[in-house]
Amino acid sequence: MDIDFLSIFNSLNALLILASNYMMYFLDIFSRGRVIKMNPKFSGHETFPLRYGWLYKSAKYLIENNKLSASSPEDAQRAIVELGVGKNMVSAIRYWAESCSVIETSTNSDQSVSDIGQYLLVEEGNLLTPSCSAQDPYLERIGSIWLVHFLLNFNENELTSYRYFFNFSAMQNFEKEKLLLDIINDVNGLCGKEVKPVTLKKDVDCFLYAYSKKSSTSVKAKSINEDHFTSPLSELGLVKDLGKGYYSSLLDERTSLPTEIFVYALLRFLTQSKMSDTSGFDSILSDQSSPGKIFRLSEKGLGIHLGDAVDMFPEIFAITDTQGMRQIRLLQQFDEHENFHHILDEYYGTKK
Incomplete structure (x- = not known):
C-alpha cells in the first residue's frame, strides 16, 4: 500500500493554519473584553466645542511662546492678547490641542508641538524640523477633519x-x-x-x-x-x-472617509493598540480604538474600506478568509513608534 506523504503533509499544514486562525479569532474575542483603566477627563474645555482655527493657533502660539497656559496671570494675559480670546477660551484651545494630540505636555508641564501637529499644522516659516511643512493648517480638506476625529478618539489613557x-x-x-x-x-x-x-x-x-x-x-x-x-x-x-x-448616529459606509486616512488609523490600531500583525474582521469592527468603532462603520462599510486599503497598498496588507473567518494581515514590519506620515503623504500629494 502506497502512502502519499505529500498529501498527508499538505493536510496537516492546512489543519495547522486553520488552528492558528481559530486561536487568533478567540484571542480577538478575549482582547475585546480587556479594558484598560482610564483617567477621567470630563472637563477642561470650559464647555466650548472645538472650533476652526484653534489647532493652528495653538501650534503657532506654542512655537512662538514655548508655553500655552492660563494658569498664571502673566501667561493668561499674554495668551488673551495674542490669541484674541478670553481666558476661558484660552483654556479650551489648550484642552482641544492636547486632546487632538497636536500638543504634548510632559509630566513636568513642558509643552511641545507633536509630530502629527507639526505635519498637519506648522507652516514653512515656523519649521521645527527640516522636513516639516503644513499639510492643512486650516482643516480645509475633509480628510483632515477625519484625521482629527481619529486622533481625538484614539486614546486609551x-x-x-x-x-x-x-x-x-x-x-x-x-x-x-x-x-x-x-x-x-x-x-x-x-x-x-x-x-x-x-x-x-x-x-x-x-x-x-x-x-x-x-x-x-x-x-x-x-x-x-x-x-x-x-x-x-x-x-x-x-x-x-x-x-x-x-x-x-447610524453605522454607515462613510463614503467621505479617504482610504489613506482609514489606512493610517488601521495601521496605528494594529501596531499600537493591538500590537499584532494580524487581526480579525470583528476586532477591527468592534474593538476599543479600532477604525470600525471610531469611524462608526457598518460591516459593509468596513469591508469596503478594507478592500480599498488592500487595493491601494497591496505591499502592506493582505486579506484572508479561512472557513468564514476574515482577517487582515500586515505584510511589512512596523515599529510601534512609526508615525505613518508616508501614508498621509499619499492623501496630501506630498512626496518626501
Missing part, C-alpha cells in the same frame, strides 16, 4: 464623553439623558473612580455640540447655532440632532 461614545457605545438612536446615564453607570468601571454627574452632563453637552448637526426634520433646524457652524467635527455627519434631546 483618558476618558471623555466622546471617547466613551466612539469606543464603547453601541447606540445608534439615543436620547441625551440615556447617554449621560450610561456614562454615569460605566465611568467607575472604566476609570476606577466616580465623577460628579454635573461635570459629566457639561461634557456630554460639549460633545454633542461639537459633533452634531440639526436634522432637516428638526423643529429647530432653521435656527442658527454658532457652535454648530464653527466646529469642524460636525462636518463629518457622525451625529445628527433630531431635536428635543434625541440624536442618531
Whole structure:
C-alpha cells in the first residue's frame, strides 16, 4: 500500500493554519473584553466645542511662546492678547490641542508641538524640523477633519464623553439623558473612580455640540447655532440632532472617509493598540480604538474600506478568509513608534 506523504503533509499544514486562525479569532474575542483603566477627563474645555482655527493657533502660539497656559496671570494675559480670546477660551484651545494630540505636555508641564501637529499644522516659516511643512493648517480638506476625529478618539489613557461614545457605545438612536446615564453607570468601571454627574452632563453637552448637526426634520433646524457652524467635527455627519434631546448616529459606509486616512488609523490600531500583525474582521469592527468603532462603520462599510486599503497598498496588507473567518494581515514590519506620515503623504500629494 502506497502512502502519499505529500498529501498527508499538505493536510496537516492546512489543519495547522486553520488552528492558528481559530486561536487568533478567540484571542480577538478575549482582547475585546480587556479594558484598560482610564483617567477621567470630563472637563477642561470650559464647555466650548472645538472650533476652526484653534489647532493652528495653538501650534503657532506654542512655537512662538514655548508655553500655552492660563494658569498664571502673566501667561493668561499674554495668551488673551495674542490669541484674541478670553481666558476661558484660552483654556479650551489648550484642552482641544492636547486632546487632538497636536500638543504634548510632559509630566513636568513642558509643552511641545507633536509630530502629527507639526505635519498637519506648522507652516514653512515656523519649521521645527527640516522636513516639516503644513499639510492643512486650516482643516480645509475633509480628510483632515477625519484625521482629527481619529486622533481625538484614539486614546486609551483618558476618558471623555466622546471617547466613551466612539469606543464603547453601541447606540445608534439615543436620547441625551440615556447617554449621560450610561456614562454615569460605566465611568467607575472604566476609570476606577466616580465623577460628579454635573461635570459629566457639561461634557456630554460639549460633545454633542461639537459633533452634531440639526436634522432637516428638526423643529429647530432653521435656527442658527454658532457652535454648530464653527466646529469642524460636525462636518463629518457622525451625529445628527433630531431635536428635543434625541440624536442618531447610524453605522454607515462613510463614503467621505479617504482610504489613506482609514489606512493610517488601521495601521496605528494594529501596531499600537493591538500590537499584532494580524487581526480579525470583528476586532477591527468592534474593538476599543479600532477604525470600525471610531469611524462608526457598518460591516459593509468596513469591508469596503478594507478592500480599498488592500487595493491601494497591496505591499502592506493582505486579506484572508479561512472557513468564514476574515482577517487582515500586515505584510511589512512596523515599529510601534512609526508615525505613518508616508501614508498621509499619499492623501496630501506630498512626496518626501
